[in-house]
Amino acid sequence: MPETAVRPVRIIVAKVGLDGHDRGVKVVARALRDAGYEVIYTGLRQTPEMVVDAALQEDAQVIGLSIHSGAHMTLFPAVVAELKRRKATDITVFGGGIIPDDDIVALKKQGVAEIFTPGTPLQTIVEWLKKRFPEGA
């Protein structure tokens, strides 16, 4: 089977938990698309199980989560744990939202690759992804 040219990296973006503020995640989704990624937005009120299941079905390399409700210390680790349970720890998890610095440190220790707080230029997120996946998927 011939390899089509560089396969685009596939990214699931989602909002986990009850928070419905989707401005940021939608802006990020568009920016990722414009940067050449295939983006699947799975919507609001996702559970960790739903997000991971979608990532597996879609053969995504990355999961991006947006949480503005303060529930990040419960929900990010839950997604990481679910990835472990489904034996998919090769999937990169990153996120954004209202998350204080010491929580970011703690979350990274628990397996979250990066957190982008409000005000982060979209270009920064794109560059971070490009560094992680220089050859595409």
Next chain:
Amino acid sequence: MKVRARDSKQAWKEDFEASAARDDGIETSTISGVPLKPLYTGDDLPRREEELPGQFPYTRGIHTSGYRGRLWTMRQFSGFATAEETNRRYKYLLANGQTGLSVAFDMPTLMGQDSDAPTSRGEIGHCGVAIDSLADMETLFDGIPLGDITTSMTINSPAAILLCMYIAVAEKQGVSASGLGGTLQNDILKEFIAQKEFIFPPAPSMRLVVDSIEYCAKEVPKWNTISISGYHIREAGSTAAQELAFTLADGMAYVDACLERGMHIDDFASRLSFFFDAHIDFFEEIAKFRAARRIWARWMKERYGAQQERSWKLRFHTQTAGVSLTAQQPELNIARTAIEALAAVLGGTQSLHTNAMDEVLALPTDKAARLALRTQQLLAYETGVANTIDPLGGSYFVEALTDEMERQAEVYFKRIEELGGVIPAIEASFFQKEIADAAFRYQQELEQKRRLMVGVNEFTVNDEPPIEILRIDPKLESEQVARVREVRKKRDQARCSNALSRLKKAAAGTDNLMPYILEAVRAYATEGEIMQSMIDVFGTYTEQAVV
């Protein structure tokens, strides 16, 4: 030597065009993209009969005496963790000069869930107070005389339930519902459009709103039944014109729904209130507020035929823009908030919430919350802006911009009408798409530095020391869970289940649901149980998301 005299305006124009412009690439349009002239003169002043405050169409204010008669209410939104903690914060703010209470609820409460629901885990108490039942509400207002203060409650899908809880607490204090004053946000349309805290589908959601308006018109006549909100629409990324137009369109949709119920416009219109954002583009906001009053007055009088003056007067609460705050160099947020608050005051707001500087990072600390309140007191008592009514009235610029905002809003009203009204437009994702497009456009402008956010895309510093932020004690979550289970154990089970089944039956019919909800609340049914009874009949709503 004779120099030919130039017309002075012409002269200015020529000199301006000959002069060098700044070359920093910053946009000279408003933050919403409204192009601005460098200068406005008498030629830009709209030709109309001079407007006056307290007179139709109220562009210059709904009260004859403006802030000379009464200052705006300083109403700081707050709530966190448990009812007990929040009760303490309320007493602190009241002692420090706050003049009205405003309740923020946590996510599970906003979403109609009990604290022990599985999807509430990790979410309790973070963005507001956890209220599971009347017991929590009693704690929240313990020692606060509901007959003497006014309270605003920010909640939407379960709004009717929380209002009933408030009424029930007042009952226990010996205060009758007819003496209660306050506001319920209760604006479900903007949930579908922007904030996404909807539960039921649009039709039953509207029914509940109309039920609450109808009920209050008779039983709680001093209560502002709805706070038709533009704030969330704006925070989701809309322009000022969209905020203005979508909010007022929502308002008209509620009016239509109430009229359809058979209510008379003058019976409920004066208790509809509004809630706007005060964003950082100073003059655009002032123009927006003035245009809002004028548009609403015209529509109420001319389109809906309201007879009473008080039905024509748009009253609004304002909150300074959360999205304008930065996590970087957060002390600067104090300045931003002050400027935004000033715009709200110059725009004639009836009540005002000023954000605390640390709210980008977490719920505010006591100190930050107090500073935010002090900012309002500064405006009211030191700056002198409250001394004259609508001080910017007559400004060539502000009047021209007010007219422009009005014109842009009317264009949107037509488009919404063409789509068949607000609800069809929601289902066609019209608003959501406009908002997402505007949000993306603005973000691109920031990325290209055509607009700046000081400290974020320019004038940045590295290695800022962390500021002290408020942490919710995670122990509080398990305590709250235990509390709601205790309430369920201790109540009169028969009374409670009877009330719930009567509510369910009524939901399937056409009765006004407020009395049934009130009875369930009195019987210590939990919020989640009351919501579930209605979900069983109404179902839930899934949005057709557009990116």
Next chain:
Amino acid sequence: MRDLEQELRHAQKTPGVVGFTGAPGSGKSTLVDALVHLLRKQDLSVAVLATDPNSPYTGGAILGDRIRMQRHALDPKVFIRSMGARGHLGGLSLASREAIRLLGAFGFDQVVVETVGVGQSELEVAAVADTTVVVLTPNQGDGVQMIKAGILEIADVFVVNKADIEGHMRVVTELRTMLSLAAPRSLGGEPRAWKPPIITTVASREEGIGELWAAVLEHRRHLESSGLGRRLHEQRLKDETAEVAAELARERVRRALDEDPGLAARLFDERTPYNTAEEILDRKPG
């Protein structure tokens, strides 16, 4: 991939494949979501392959079909894969055809393919699906005149969705007129024995879905009984083989030009793409 092909040769199931195509905004995803719901009620397992276009400039895409099928999240008998069209203007990438075979091998009862209705996508869907459903809606600009040449031949079933909107009957009538006038021919040129039915649906209210599925099953029965199914299947395998060969050839040529500067230089000098191509293909691969 060749090894995988060998292994799959003996795969048990050949699921029915139904393809949906139509203009953006016709409600395809909502329709597919409703169909999946119906099939699940019959306890059938379903795999959905949904394609959205990639940006021709950046290669990126927002794949927006999964979100329309949220109610099937965590249902182990529903599998959804969103695919970018990746240069296949509006249609299915080669990978999709492999994906469909794999899905059959994994035991799905039904496979639904959904593509954007731009470019030649209708043809691409028809090349992959046993039954092609073309979705139209009342608000499609100039009505049925918008329908491109080829659609009448491609469609095995027509759906007029959003039948609650004014103007839907006009679409149905125009469609019927066009069908009666045209006497459509099959891809092989012979006159078609199958008359594509026109089903009206309101996908958002799950109305008409039962009728739609009945029409699909009816078409499958026709394919079976007429022998057309087997002929199409064989034709498809031939076509796919040719396309794979074309892809392989394309890759070889690109690689040769990249790795052999002398060759490339001669091409630029003499401007002879045909000769150059033949020369490359005549070389031994490797």
